[in-house]
Amino acid sequence: MTSYLRSWLTGAPVATVSDAPSLVKISPPPSDDDGEDTETEDNSVPAFPALNSAQRAAPSTSLRVLSDNALMPPPPVPSLAARNPGVSAKSSSSASSSLLVPTTTTKPPTKPSKKREKVALAPGHSPLDWAALKSSGSDLRGVDTLMRIPPSVLKQHRSKDDAWTAINGKVYNMTPYLPFHPGGERELMRVAGRDGTYLFASTHAWVNADFMLDACLVGFLIPEPSTDSP
Numbered sequence: 001m002t003s004y005l006r007s008w009l010t011g012a013p014v015a016t017v018s019d020a021p022s023l024v025k026i027s028p029p030p031s032d033d034d035g036e037d038t039e040t041e042d043n044s045v046p047a048f049p050a051l052n053s054a055q056r057a058a059p060s061t062s063l064r065v066l067s068d069n070a071l072m073p074p075p076p077v078p079s080l081a082a083r084n085p086g087v088s089a090k091s092s093s094s095a096s097s098s099l100l101v102p103t104t105t106t107k108p109p110t111k112p113s114k115k116r117e118k119v120a121l122a123p124g125h126s127p128l129d130w131a132a133l134k135s136s137g138s139d140l141r142g143v144d145t146l147m148r149i150p151p152s153v154l155k156q157h158r159s160k161d162d163a164w165t166a167i168n169g170k171v172y173n174m175t176p177y178l179p180f181h182p183g184g185e186r187e188l189m190r191v192a193g194r195d196g197t198y199l200f201a202s203t204h205a206w207v208n209a210d211f212m213l214d215a216c217l218v219g220f221l222i223p224e225p226s227t228d229s230p
């Protein structure tokens with residue numbers, strides 16, 4: 001194919017297979033427009049900016065290192081002298097430089113009126129032990145069936161051996177839980193025989209009584225039946 005083209009362009013005889021090893025220099029066809037010799041590849045990169053450009057004519061702009069005086073000045077250092085520790089921002093000469101805590105947060109927190117303390121539980125009475133006892137299957141209710149319990153009946157169960165309380169409408173037998181209560185037996189006995197919802201919630205609303213005492217459920221609190229019915 002190459003030899004055919006060459007003979008076509010130059011009029012030279014077509015090279016045969018026999019003269020293939022000899023290298024023949026191929027000249028491209030003469031160009032009509034420029035007539036330049038493009039025999040060798042020109043990979044030289046043109047100068048930028050162009051040699052005759054206006055940029056080159058302009059005065060030299062070589063990198064200039066700025067002196068300290070020519071640099072932008074640093075921001076002013078906050079004046080330590082203007083700060084007046086212990087004096088409120090209002091009375092201080094420079095209010096913006098005061099590092100005082102805002103006056104709204106300087107009031108010390110009010111202490112709880114009554115200290116709530118957890119009691120030391122006897123060995124084998126940790127919350128985990130209570131969980132194990134609950135799931136052991138032992139009878140913690142003391143009743144055969146769930147009942148509807150009016151306040152008058154609830155009132156009869158207020159001894160340590162038989163302590164019931166109502167929380168959120170449910171009546172629980174607290175007796176098995178007494179030694180497990182982190183707040184102590186005495187606190188728990190304050191609600192024995194009565195509705196303990198308010199005291200329970202105001203002491204520790206985050207405690208889930210439903211879950212803690214589910215195995216101790218004995219019934220549901222109902223209003224006292226009226227006695228004047230015929």
Ligand code: HEM
Nearest residue numbers: 116117118182183187188190191196199200203207209212
């Ligand atoms: C009858 C159901 C009750 C259950 C199941 C129960 C359960 C609990 C539990 C789980 C805790 C530990 C709370 C914690 O670690 O955050 C606790 C603590 C305590 N409970 Fe109860 N409680 C009951 C009733 C009451 C009542 C009626 C009172 C008060 C009259 C009371 C007073 C306390 C106190 C003072 C603590 C210890 C301090 C504290 O944790 O803040 N509890 N109780």
